[in-house]
Amino acid sequence: MNISVRFVLAILLIGCAAAFHPVKADTIIPIGNGFTNPLGIAVDGQGDVFVADGNSGRVLEIQGNGNTNPVALGFNLPASVAVDGSGNLFVANFISGRIMEIPVGYDSAFTFASGLNEPAGVAVDGSGNVYVADAGDSVVYKIPAAAPNTRLILGSGFPFQHETGIAVDGLGNVFIADAGNNAVEEILAAGGYHTVNTLATGFYGPNGVAVDASGNVYVADSNNNAVKKIWAADGHVTTLGGGFSSPNGVAVDRQGNVFVADTGNNLIKEIRVTPVPTLGTWGLLLCALLLGGAGYHTTRRRVA
DSSP states (O other), rough: OOOOHHHHHHHHHHHHHHHHHHOOOEEEEEEEOOOOSEEEEETTSSSSEEETTTTTEEEEEEESSOEEEEEEEOSSSEEEEEOOSSOOOOEEOOOOOEEEEETOSSEEEEEEOOSSSSSSEEEETTHHHHHHHEEEGGGGEEEOTTTTOEEEEESSSTTTTTTTEEEEEOOOOOOEEEETTEEEEEEETTTTSSEEEEEOOOOOSSSEEETTTTSSSEEEEEEGTEEEETTTTTTEEEEOOOSSSOEEEEEETTOOEEEEEEEGTTTEEEEEEEEEEOHHHHHHHHHHHHHHHHHHHHHHOOOO
């Protein structure tokens, strides 16, 4: 193989690698203002961001125009917040051991579930089912929308150890930030939530977790002062941006923009991502052929 052909092939193979893990241009900007120990974060379908502000005991909304307004107050260390498709909010009230609901149009909350032991994370799926990471008891609960007084245990004890964040995807799979094991785990909905997989390890005190429509998982890796992404395609872990201080909460919108409760800096930050165009399905097929061809041409020998 001559030098020019090798050079062209090398460029094509680099492009193939980028297709599997496309490079994104990340721009990190602070949004909103007036936070004191922000812990949890959620974003709705309209792009409005909701913050569980720990020290002030409030839930705040950052509107699209950048204004920050209180939604409700009087919480006892709100650690996490989730929003359903109708705009109802669910808040993990850590010290009181309750999940509180703020219905659309209300400025106060009522008890949705009680008797918990340090609920650190809350999530809600498209059907209105609520999921809770109960850190004090190392239990993961599902509370069905049709039976709010029912509490289903999805996981308890091993392998969980102090779950601090929770998210759910469109298929009902549940993702856990397991701070005690420095890992992120997935409870599969298929088969009735009996299978637990470890998605990735090597974190240091992961707290918040979120999942996008493609199945990529985002982690607030608190003690590493970083936000990580676990790629759905192969489980590869990459770091998004930098400059965080003990981030606790993470959320992602429909466009793939990531929102971070940057707790140590008392800020909310948005990581705006711009995907680089990739090769698409046919391009990836071409990559596979090129990769195979590269192996063939580099091992073939001319017979005199």
